[in-house]
Structures are given as structure tokens and as C-alpha cells.
Amino acid sequence: MIRSELVGSIPRPDELIVAQRSYRYGMISRNQLNTLRKKAIHTTVQELEATGSSVLTDGEQTKPSFLTYPIYALVDECYTFSANCFALTFSDGHQRSLPRLAKAPFRYAIYAHTYIDEAKKHTNLPIKQAVIAPSALSMVYPEATIEGYSREKFLADLMSEAETDIRECFASGAHSVQLDFTEARFSLKIDPTGQLLREFVRINNRVLSRFEPQLRHRLGVHVCPGADKDCYHSFDIDYLLVLPALFELQVGNFFLQLSSETNRHQILSRIRDLMQPWHKIFIGVIDPLKAKIETPEEVCERVLEAAIYIPVEQLGTTDDCGFSPFDDDQSTSRQIAFDKIRARIQGTKLAEEKLNMMRMKKKE
Numbered sequence: 001m002i003r004s005e006l007v008g009s010i011p012r013p014d015e016l017i018v019a020q021r022s023y024r025y026g027m028i029s030r031n032q033l034n035t036l037r038k039k040a041i042h043t044t045v046q047e048l049e050a051t052g053s054s055v056l057t058d059g060e061q062t063k064p065s066f067l068t069y070p071i072y073a074l075v076d077e078c079y080t081f082s083a084n085c086f087a088l089t090f091s092d093g094h095q096r097s098l099p100r101l102a103k104a105p106f107r108y109a110i111y112a113h114t115y116i117d118e119a120k121k122h123t124n125l126p127i128k129q130a131v132i133a134p135s136a137l138s139m140v141y142p143e144a145t146i147e148g149y150s151r152e153k154f155l156a157d158l159m160s161e162a163e164t165d166i167r168e169c170f171a172s173g174a175h176s177v178q179l180d181f182t183e184a185r186f187s188l189k190i191d192p193t194g195q196l197l198r199e200f201v202r203i204n205n206r207v208l209s210r211f212e213p214q215l216r217h218r219l220g221v222h223v224c225p226g227a228d229k230d231c232y233h234s235f236d237i238d239y240l241l242v243l244p245a246l247f248e249l250q251v252g253n254f255f256l257q258l259s260s261e262t263n264r265h266q267i268l269s270r271i272r273d274l275m276q277p278w279h280k281i282f283i284g285v286i287d288p289l290k291a292k293i294e295t296p297e298e299v300c301e302r303v304l305e306a307a308i309y310i311p312v313e314q315l316g317t318t319d320d321c322g323f324s325p326f327d328d329d330q331s332t333s334r335q336i337a338f339d340k341i342r343a344r345i346q347g348t349k350l351a352e353e354k355l356n357m358m359r360m361k362k363k364e
């Protein structure tokens with residue numbers, strides 16, 4: 001069976017986006033906001049089930065963003081914003097910045113298992129959880145050392161928090177846990193030598209190596225050139241340069257953007273060279289940045305294309321990215337997101353049938 005799983009986020013209902021804003025301006029209470037959040041998780045989970053998906057997420061309906069959720073509640077107390085903050089710059093010029101840590105020690109205010117705990121109240125299907133890669137959060141440490149809190153001490157605290165974040169997800173019953181590693185490709189923009197990318201992989205592996213092999217099989221990583229407000233942040237960076245470092249990560253599952261690339265055969269061939277027998281490769285067959293909904297036939301064609309390079313037992317499908325990685329991104333409608341997911345599920349099934357038939361014919 002060819003598995004098919006979403007990356008994580010689904011655009012929020014309009015009423016929740018309005019409520020988030022109203023809460024920020026003190027116009028509604030926390031209770032009022034929470035009621036709408038629960039309602040959004042409920043309908044999102046139901047609608048995801050209706051697409052035929054066999055693995056769900058909470059649609060990230062309550063994450064402030066995929067990037068900042070663990071520290072979001074501490075920003076006023078422990079962080080500052082300045083011109084030299086780490087920022088993802090997108091193709092239209094807009095930025096998403098990480099704050100700088102000003103007050104030690106580094107800690108998480110919230111762990112991702114809280115999202116699963118709520119989501120599982122609304123479904124009996126397996127739930128996948130995305131967490132932020134520790135490499136991204138490593139960028140909150142300022143260039144000038146914090147007095148009495150060295151970078152090494154900071155990294156030790158970050159590792160321990162990231163490990164807890166993942167372990168608690170499994171303890172809450174996560175089917176799998178995926179590291180969001182969007183800064184992998186972006187890092188080559190800041191440092192074309194690849195040193196920063198290698199440092200990112202080292203940081204992530206310091207956390208991943210703490211997990212038992214059977215859990216590492218249920219760990220995954222997602223990479224992409226970004227997808228926010230219909231823009232990329234690093235589409236102009238050659239994908240082929242990212243892949244060797246990526247496949248050094250000690251995870252079993254790879255959720256790889258692919259549908260928007262033009263040199264897919266070259267990329268798939270490189271993946272074939274780098275992958276190990278215990279890896280599962282989920283290739284992106286849906287482009288969340290395009291308004292046009294892919295047809296199941298188009299999806300099927302992409303799966304057959306990938307099957308030339310990747311053994312069917314190790315092949316899966318996904319979307320190129322989440323549909324709304326930041327809480328205020330309304331560039332894609334919920335309807336389009338669900339329609340695209342339905343096309344992915346149907347197209348993957350279609351490909352599975354075709355590949356099975358091709359196998360039977362071979363045997364005859």
C-alpha cells in the first residue's frame with residue numbers, strides 16, 4: 001500500500017482568524033477564543049477524514065506558527081526583536097522573524113503533545129504531529145554571548161526541550177512525529193558553503209540520536225523552499241545541493257516537496273542514490289501555492305514517475321508543504337486545501353492499482 005500523509009497545516013476558518021485578532025486586541029476572552037479553536041479542530045479533523053486520509057493532523061489550527069509555537073508565549077518576557085534577528089525572507093519581500101533570546105535559560109512554554117491531546121478527542125484515526133526542528137530554534141541565540149549562559153549551555157537546553165517535545169508526542173499516542181526543517185534549503189542562501197546546513201544537521205542529529213531505533217522509524221523530516229502567502233523563500237536554491245546533508249538525518253521518513261520542481265527526474269535519481277533500505281520517501285504531488293486543483297490522474301502520473309526511481313514499498317505521497325504554516329495566512333481557502341488532499345488520496349490509490357497490475361503482468 002502506498003501511504004499518503006499531509007505535512008500538517010490547514011487554513012483556519014475565517015471566524016477563528018477574526019477571533020485570534022480580536023483576542024490580541026483584548027476584545028474577546030481567552031475562553032471565547034478557546035471555544036472557537038476547539039470547534040475549528042473538530043471540523044478540520046472531520047473534513048480531513050472525509051477526504052479519505054488514513055492519517056490525520058489537527059490542521060495546526062492553534063499553533064501560532066510551525067516555527068515559533070514552543071516559545072511564542074515567552075516572547076514578551078524573554079526575547080527581543082532587532083535588525084539582526086534570523087528571518088525567512090520570501091520572494092515578495094515579506095519576512096518571518098525569529099526573536100533573539102535575551103533572558104536565560106532557554107525553555108519551551110508549550111509542547112506539541114497538547115495538540116494531539118485535543119485532536120484525538122475528535123477522531124479514532126492515527127494522528128501525525130509536526131514539531132519544529134531544533135536547528136531552527138538554535139537561531140534564537142544571539143551572536144554576542146549571553147553573560148553566564150554560553151552557546152553550549154543553550155544548545156544543551158535546546159536539545160533537552162526538543163527531545164521532550166518529541167517524546168511527549170509519542171507518549172500522547174502520535175502515529176509519527178515530523179521535524180519541520182524548512183531552513184535546510186534556506187540556509188544555503190545565507191551560507192552557500194554549506195557549513196550552516198551541516199551545523200543544522202549536526203544539531204538535529206544530536207537530538208535524533210537519543211531515540212531508540214524503533215522510534216526513529218516513526219520519526220520524519222519535512223523540507224521545502226517555503227510556502228507562505230503564496231511565496232517561496234528559497235526556490236532559487238538548487239535542491240540537489242540540499243539532499244546529501246538531508247539524508248544524513250537519523251529519521252525513517254522523508255516528506256519532500258517535489259511537485260513544483262521542473263527537474264524532478266534528476267532529483268528522484270539523486271534521492272535513489274542517497275536513500276537507505278529503511279527509509280520511506282513521501283514525495284510531494286500537490287502544490288499548495290497553486291490555486292488550480294490537481295486531478296487524481298495528474299497525481300497518479302507523478303507517483304508512476306517516482307516509482308521508476310523509488311521501490312514501491314518505500315514510496316509514499318504528500319503535499320509539497322503545509323497549506324498555512326503561519327496562523328494568519330489566508331492565501332489558500334480551506335475548500336481548495338481539502339480538494340487538493342482528496343485528489344492526492346485518490347491519485348495515490350489509482351497509481352497503486354496501476355502499479356499492482358503492472359506487477360501481476362510481470363509475474364505472468
Ligand SMILES: [Zn+2]
Pocket residue numbers: 007182222223224225226227320321322
Ligand atoms: Zn514546508
